[in-house]
Amino acid sequence: SQQGEEDPQALSIQEGENATMNCSYKTSINNLQWYRQNSGRGLVHLILIRSNEREKHSGRLRVTLDTSKKSSSLLITASRAADTASYFCATGDTGRRALTFGSGTRLQVQP
Amino acid sequence: EAQVTQNPRYLITVTGKKLTVTCSQNMNHEYMSWYRQDPGLGLRQIYYSMNVEVTDKGDVPEGYKVSRKEKRNFPLILESPSPNQTSLYFCASSSGQGTSGNTIYFGEGSWLTVV
Numbered sequence: 001s002q003q004g005e006e007d008p009q010a011l012s013i014q015e016g017e018n019a020t021m022n023c024s025y026k027t028s029i030n031n032l033q034w035y036r037q038n039s040g041r042g043l044v045h046l047i048l049i050r051s052n053e054r055e056k057h058s059g060r061l062r063v064t065l066d067t068s069k070k071s072s073s074l075l076i077t078a079s080r081a082a083d084t085a086s087y088f089c090a091t092g093d094t095g096r097r098a099l100t101f102g103s104g105t106r107l108q109v110q111p
Numbered sequence: 112e113a114q115v116t117q118n119p120r121y122l123i124t125v126t127g128k129k130l131t132v133t134c135s136q137n138m139n140h141e142y143m144s145w146y147r148q149d150p151g152l153g154l155r156q157i158y159y160s161m162n163v164e165v166t167d168k169g170d171v172p173e174g175y176k177v178s179r180k181e182k183r184n185f186p187l188i189l190e191s192p193s194p195n196q197t198s199l200y201f202c203a204s205s206s207g208q209g210t211s212g213n214t215i216y217f218g219e220g221s222w223l224t225v226v
Contacts, residue, residue: 033214042217043201044217045215048214090215098159103151
């Protein structure tokens with residue numbers, strides 16, 4: 001069953017703009033991770049936020065986590081054409097021995 | 112270089128012809144898993160392994176087998192492939208279960224078409 005659901009499913013912006021993607025989940029988690037996938041390639045880990053954290057930064061990435069709303073957001077600032085990819089949230093909960101991935105947001109950054 | 116290597120990358124096969132997709136990691140990770148990715152469904156876990164000789168079913172194990180005889184290898188076996196197993200497959204590994212916050216490393220994917 002799918003735990004994380006990303007929103008929007010697709011997003012198209014101009015280079016230099018900010019991109020925001022949201023992820024909602026259903027059960028209690030102990031961490032949430034964001035991954036990036038270039039078309040047809042393997043997923044690459046971007047950032048992890050633990051359930052006791054509210055915000056985390058890594059370069060141009062900013063992730064927030066609201067456990068009361070069971071949601072997270074990924075913000076990419078000053079986007080570049082090279083940021084074009086699909087972005088997935090993945091949740092880890094103690095009841096399962098695996099991360100559960102959402103269906104992803106496809107981001108298109110127009111040069 | 113830390114790597115998860117899977118082969119073949121592309122394969123077209125016929126219904127019922129047994130095939131194996133190999134996966135190898137060079138990071139001495141205990142945890143390995145297989146996912147399939149289908150449009151609109153995200154990644155779904157097929158099988159995982161916590162360590163050598165320890166394997167367990169994921170969310171969609173039907174039609175698949177795995178083995179973990181060595182720490183670095185985790186092959187995915189399709190004994191009798193069917194067209195609904197046409198998909199993009201990913202092998203992954205991590206130093207922990209992933210649920211505790213360990214980064215998961217993915218292979219580049221294997222495109223499998225069953226006709």
